[in-house]
Amino acid sequence: MTPQLWLLPALPFIGFLINGGLALFGSRTESGPSRGLSGFLGVLFPLVSFILVVLAWQGLFLERESILRLNHDLGLGLAIPQVKPFVQVLWTWIQTGELNVDFGFRFDELTGIMLLFITGIGTLIHLYSVGYMAHDRGFARFMAYMNLFLANMVVLVLGNGPLVTFMGWEGVGLCSYLLIGFWHHDASNGAAAKKAFLVNRAGDLGFLLGLFLLWQILGTGTPLTYEAIATWFRDPVHAALLASAPVAALVTASTLLLLLGATGKSAQIPLLTWLPDAMAGPTPVSALIHAATMVTSGVFMLARLSDVFAHAPLTMEVVAWIGAATAAWAAVTGLVQTDIKKILAYSTISQLGYMFLAAGVGAFDAGVFHVFTHAFFKGVLFLGAGSVIHALSGEQDVRRMGGLWKKLPLTFAAMFCGWYAIVGLPFGAGFWSKDLILEKVLLRGGPALYLVALATAVITAVYMTRLMILVFWSKPRLSPDAASHIHESPLAMQIPMWILGLGSLVAGFAWADPFHLDWFSRHMSESVGPAQALLGAGTGGGPSAILLESVGVVASLLGILVAVALHRSGKFHENSTGPLSVPARAWTFLFDGIHGVAGIWPVRILSWILDNIVQPLLVGFARVFGWCVEMAGGAARMAQTPRLRWNLGLSVLGLVALLLLLARNIL
Amino acid sequence: MGDLQPIQLQVLAAILFALGLATVMARRNLFFVLMGVELMLNAANLSFLSWSRTMPGAVGLEGQLAPIFAIAVAAAEACVGLAMLLSVFRSRESLDTDAFDRMKE
Numbered sequence: 001m002t003p004q005l006w007l008l009p010a011l012p013f014i015g016f017l018i019n020g021g022l023a024l025f026g027s028r029t030e031s032g033p034s035r036g037l038s039g040f041l042g043v044l045f046p047l048v049s050f051i052l053v054v055l056a057w058q059g060l061f062l063e064r065e066s067i068l069r070l071n072h073d074l075g076l077g078l079a080i081p082q083v084k085p086f087v088q089v090l091w092t093w094i095q096t097g098e099l100n101v102d103f104g105f106r107f108d109e110l111t112g113i114m115l116l117f118i119t120g121i122g123t124l125i126h127l128y129s130v131g132y133m134a135h136d137r138g139f140a141r142f143m144a145y146m147n148l149f150l151a152n153m154v155v156l157v158l159g160n161g162p163l164v165t166f167m168g169w170e171g172v173g174l175c176s177y178l179l180i181g182f183w184h185h186d187a188s189n190g191a192a193a194k195k196a197f198l199v200n201r202a203g204d205l206g207f208l209l210g211l212f213l214l215w216q217i218l219g220t221g222t223p224l225t226y227e228a229i230a231t232w233f234r235d236p237v238h239a240a241l242l243a244s245a246p247v248a249a250l251v252t253a254s255t256l257l258l259l260l261g262a263t264g265k266s267a268q269i270p271l272l273t274w275l276p277d278a279m280a281g282p283t284p285v286s287a288l289i290h291a292a293t294m295v296t297s298g299v300f301m302l303a304r305l306s307d308v309f310a311h312a313p314l315t316m317e318v319v320a321w322i323g324a325a326t327a328a329w330a331a332v333t334g335l336v337q338t339d340i341k342k343i344l345a346y347s348t349i350s351q352l353g354y355m356f357l358a359a360g361v362g363a364f365d366a367g368v369f370h371v372f373t374h375a376f377f378k379g380v381l382f383l384g385a386g387s388v389i390h391a392l393s394g395e396q397d398v399r400r401m402g403g404l405w406k407k408l409p410l411t412f413a414a415m416f417c418g419w420y421a422i423v424g425l426p427f428g429a430g431f432w433s434k435d436l437i438l439e440k441v442l443l444r445g446g447p448a449l450y451l452v453a454l455a456t457a458v459i460t461a462v463y464m465t466r467l468m469i470l471v472f473w474s475k476p477r478l479s480p481d482a483a484s485h486i487h488e489s490p491l492a493m494q495i496p497m498w499i500l501g502l503g504s505l506v507a508g509f510a511w512a513d514p515f516h517l518d519w520f521s522r523h524m525s526e527s528v529g530p531a532q533a534l535l536g537a538g539t540g541g542g543p544s545a546i547l548l549e550s551v552g553v554v555a556s557l558l559g560i561l562v563a564v565a566l567h568r569s570g571k572f573h574e575n576s577t578g579p580l581s582v583p584a585r586a587w588t589f590l591f592d593g594i595h596g597v598a599g600i601w602p603v604r605i606l607s608w609i610l611d612n613i614v615q616p617l618l619v620g621f622a623r624v625f626g627w628c629v630e631m632a633g634g635a636a637r638m639a640q641t642p643r644l645r646w647n648l649g650l651s652v653l654g655l656v657a658l659l660l661l662l663a664r665n666i667l
Numbered sequence: 668m669g670d671l672q673p674i675q676l677q678v679l680a681a682i683l684f685a686l687g688l689a690t691v692m693a694r695r696n697l698f699f700v701l702m703g704v705e706l707m708l709n710a711a712n713l714s715f716l717s718w719s720r721t722m723p724g725a726v727g728l729e730g731q732l733a734p735i736f737a738i739a740v741a742a743a744e745a746c747v748g749l750a751m752l753l754s755v756f757r758s759r760e761s762l763d764t765d766a767f768d769r770m771k772e
Contacts, residue, residue, distance in 0.1 A: 644764045645692050652688065 003056045005088040005105040013151040015045030019144035033140035039130040042143030050119035057112045098220040106160035110527035114157045124496035129284040131492030149175035161225040180281040192277035199274040203264015210257030233307040255315040266298030268326045279341040283386030292375040299355040303364040306531035320360025324452040327353025331459040336584035362535035363440035365524035373429035377421035377504035384415030387489040392482040403476035417501035423461040424556040432508030435552040461559020676717035683710035697762040
């Protein structure tokens with residue numbers, strides 16, 4: 001029995017419609033729309049969606065479980081069936097002679113895992129928003145956008161083919177734009193929203209072009225669904241075709257373009273400049289969209305199309321190096337930021353780099369595992385940061401915080417869990433996923449990538465410890481105004497933080513090889529297993545996992561010690577107040593500069609040429625052409641005389657001409 | 668003098684038709700235009716009659732029937748046409764066809 005998959009995106013969408021209506025009709029009233037009602041509905045619909053995801057997830061294994069139980073209880077030797085994904089085709093979307101696309105959903109294990117944390121963490125962050133945004137006039141509008149985002153994210157993950165995914169892909173981009181610019185009274189927020197939208201558009205173009213090329217490779221007979229694509233690329237019949245030079249080149253081009261799309265959404269080199277600016281949005285938005293869910297969709301896309309990427313070794317190399325370079329660059333940038341949310345933003349970019357690195361060396365499952373654990377610990381870090389900002393009445397500069405662990409013990413405890421996980425101390429979530437990535441990178445990617453990744457792990461520990469020291473541990477440097485209003489956040493904000501904090505401690509046990517826990521990799525094997533097998537086994541050989549994990553922990557401890565030492569020697573300059581130093585600025589805005597030189601200025605020059613040279617030419621041509629038409633029309637109009645006798649005479653002439661013609665044919 | 672040959676009648680009908688057409692096209696007075704129309708109608712009637720003589724049996728009879736209808740219609744047409752002519756003259760104070768180059772004023 002297939003569950004009604006369409007309900008999963010439809011429920012948050014209904015929430016969007018209702019909240020949107022409340023926002024529209026309530027905005028005229030004195031007190032604004034009812035916060036209680038829209039907050040309740042805004043959390044309710046994602047929650048129901050989450051419950052349905054859990055039910056569908058259990059349903060996925062119902063058949064296999066019952067067979068296993070029969071085998072166990074009755075001692076039978078029945079064959080254990082494969083887990084069959086739920087597929088629900090809703091309608092025929094595009095029907096032309098060559099391109100036929102059904103609009104449908106597909107719920108398999110990869111989708112299921114993504115959906116579990118998207119709707120689960122999504123619900124928690126909706127709940128958090130109820131507390132965080134409680135004093136905002138645009139509360140209902142905010143909940144409406146958040147619901148719409150969740151609906152689109154579910155479509156992105158649940159789509160049965162790349163085109164349906166693309167629809168969600170664009171939808172989350174729109175919601176990201178709306179939410180970054182949520183406080184649109186400040187023009188700089190609008191500019192940040194526009195930047196995010198435009199940079200993403202560049203990536204989306206890559207996604208679309210890559211998709212067209214992919215369609216060219218598949219041929220018109222293959223429907224554009226993930227199932228068909230995977231089957232096509234896994235089929236040994238096509239191996240010779242894929243090995244031939246032109247097709248191989250086409251696959252490489254297609255995957256590189258798809259990669260461009262992924263880098264746009266996941267803020268990787270070269271399209272990463274928008275994510276730090278996106279922090280202009282309210283903090284729950286940063287947590288949900290720009291840390292836990294939307295930005296991971298690039299990694300999801302790599303895993304979903306892993307069978308295609310596995311046939312493009314060059315692209316895989318590029319993915320790995322992009323990931324490593326982004327991880328290292330963003331980690332260093334995180335060291336010098338002074339805005340608490342900016343630090344976390346660069347941290348997110350850096351962690352996404354790890355995921356790309358894992359995917360690039362052919363460990364898609366490890367990459368998605370990091371997506372999973374990252375959603376917990378980065379979620380709690382952002383929510384904690386939001387709680388701190390809330391407590392300090394909007395202060396975001398870490399140089400004007402300090403000593404907050406006494407004032408905000410609950411927030412501190414939650415953020416400590418997140419910190420513990422992200423630096424990779426033993427048994428935290430990040431410990432399992434990051435060390436797994438490091439291990440795979442060494443086995444499959446070689447020592448160069450491994451060293452970059454390991455160095456990044458050290459830097460990660462440094463900047464995260466710097467954040468914790470400056471916010472919670474060092475001497476208070478609060479402004480008197482902020483210090484007088486300081487208060488712990490309400491329960492609606494605390495509960496999500498506790499749950500996510502707990503999650504960032506235990507989520508890693510979903511895949512902990514030393515304890516023989518492989519829940520995660522087992523469920524990933526159907527989606528990415530064949531691609532990984534094609535790229536070379538590589539679990540065997542190499543140094544033992546325990547040794548590598550020890551190296552990882554040593555790297556974390558080293559980073560923490562370095563941070564403490566730097567703080568002792570006053571290198572964090574926490575008492576200064578000015579803007580970023582010149583080298584720090586140069587490093588931070590490196591890619592903005594590159595965009596300017598490589599992207600924005602060429603476009604400006606091109607548009608100047610178009611505006612001042614091509615446009616006048618076209619206008620002149622249009623004028624001349626229009627003049628010609630006018631003349632011809634004037635000439636033709638002369639026949640249209642208003643004189644009755646002329647009309648009659650001309651009709652008789654015409655009649656005679658016709659008759660003559662007829663007579664000539666007859667005779 | 669023998670009987671009238673059908674071809675002679677046809678030529679006569681053609682001449683009458685051409686005269687009627689020429690009247691309609693050449694005269695600017697609406698009154699004469701209507702008279703030209705009458706002439707063309709009767710030229711057609713004459714042509715019908717002369718054809719009916721050359722056709723055998725029932726087909727020939729149809730040739731004689733058509734002019735009777737045409738005459739009836741022509742009478743009605745003359746009636747309506749003259750009435751319209753009067754109405755046009757009242758509104759425009761002119762019977763010059765070249766003055767009627769607007770659909771409405």
